[in-house]
Amino acid sequence: MTRRLIQSGSTFEAEIGYSRAVVDGDWVFVSGTTGFDYATMTISEDIVAQVEQTIHNINAALAEAGCEARDIVRVRYLLPNREDFPACWPSLRRWLGEARPAATMMVVGLADPRMKIEVEVTAHRAR
DSSP states (O other), rough: OOOOEOOOHHHHHHTTOOOOOOOEEEEEEEEEEOOOBEEEEEEEOOOOHHHHHHHHHHHHHHHTTTTGGGGEEEEEESSOOGHHHHHHHHHHHHHHHTOOOOEEEEEOOSTTTTTTOEEEEEEOOOO
């Protein structure tokens, strides 16, 4: 088994000391990912825009690991405001409707008050 680290270019990864994702054999563990555009290090104030950017960021890490959204087996949604979650459902259903992973949503404080959602996934490359 080989272990490989995937970086997104986020300044948070270098500053804090973690990887966007870790590939360990056929398993891919994607760190909690938010709606920051890592190229500009900006984030929208809109929850749906944050969800869409978060999905984009996670899909980029999965692609680098040789996976797709359909390979996701576990997802955790972290939100500081539970009332924001229903607005996320259409985007999340479009993204994960085929995979239908095991899922948990938790209400938590996030590292930056601009963050309205953080998503963590585990994927398994079965191909």
